[in-house]
Amino acid sequence: MPDADAGAPVDTVLLDVDGTLIDSTYLHALAWMRAFTAHDLTPQWWKVHRAIGMGGDRLVGEICGDEVEESLGDTLRDDWEGHYRELVPDLRPLPGAVDFVRGLLDAGYRVALASSGKAEFTDAALKVLGFGHDDLAAVTSSDDADDSKPAPDILEVALTQAGGGRAVVVGDTVWDVASAHRLPAECVAVRSGGFAEAELRDAGAVLVVDHVGELSRRGWRP
Known part of the structure; x- marks a missing residue:
């Protein structure tokens, strides 16, 4: 992992994808519920929603317990993947997401997608946003890290691949904030994933706004 020099300027922005750039949080919840x-x-919907943002390797146990994870974890993840694939045509960018990413690129930042989701779904999100892999400094997937959020592994990989030195993270869940702190990096949080402002601030987010479009409108820079 690159050295995180607290005195150095931020040169890299690590972006979560689901719920941050793409309005997909509730599509993920629907796919998991179907699985x-x-x-x-029959877990309650709110419990499923609250777990979206942590890695699928953790989610089943978080919602249904270790016994279900041991007996059905891989099957449920395969089923979720199939159900979510059917929902991919419904993916939409969140308000201002495209302009937000373009603004960061134009300002000279290294921009990396730090997603621990499946590569095909991250690629689908990129297509919806109108970007390609070559437009960004790095694009990660679940294949790139041993441990998923709230562990910092995927952020470390994204920062290393981007060739950055010091990063700020933009995400939508308490899991994003936790993984950022473990990197370590500051985390700016958006409410578009369904978490409350108070929860995100209590987790340690340095700034909370409704969606990344608001950051773009404010001319926010790290």
Whole structure:
């Protein structure tokens, strides 16, 4: 991992994807609920929503317990993948997301997508946003890290691949804030993933806004 010199200027912005750039949080929740109910598991919707943003390797145990993870974890993840794939045509950018990313690139920052999701779904998000891999300093997926959020692994990989020295993270969940702190880096949080401002601030976010379009409108820079 690059040295995080607190005195150095921020040169890299690490962006979460789902719920931050793409309005997909509730599509993920729907796909997980379909996977669970197919196996006669009936968690409450709010519990599923609250877990979106942590890695799929952690989510099943978080919602249904270790016994279900041990017996059905891989099957549920495969089922979720199939259900979410069916929902990909419904993906939409969040307000101002495209202009936000372009503004950071034009300002000279290294911009990396620090997603621990499946590569095909990150690629689908990029297509919706109108960007390619070559437009960004790095694009990560679940294949790039041993441990998922709230562990910092995917952020470390994204920062290293981007060739950056010091980063700020933009995300939408308490899991993003936690992983940023472990990098370590400051985290700017958006409410577009469904977490409350107080929760994100209590987790340690240095700034909370409704969506990245608001950051763009304010002319925010790290």
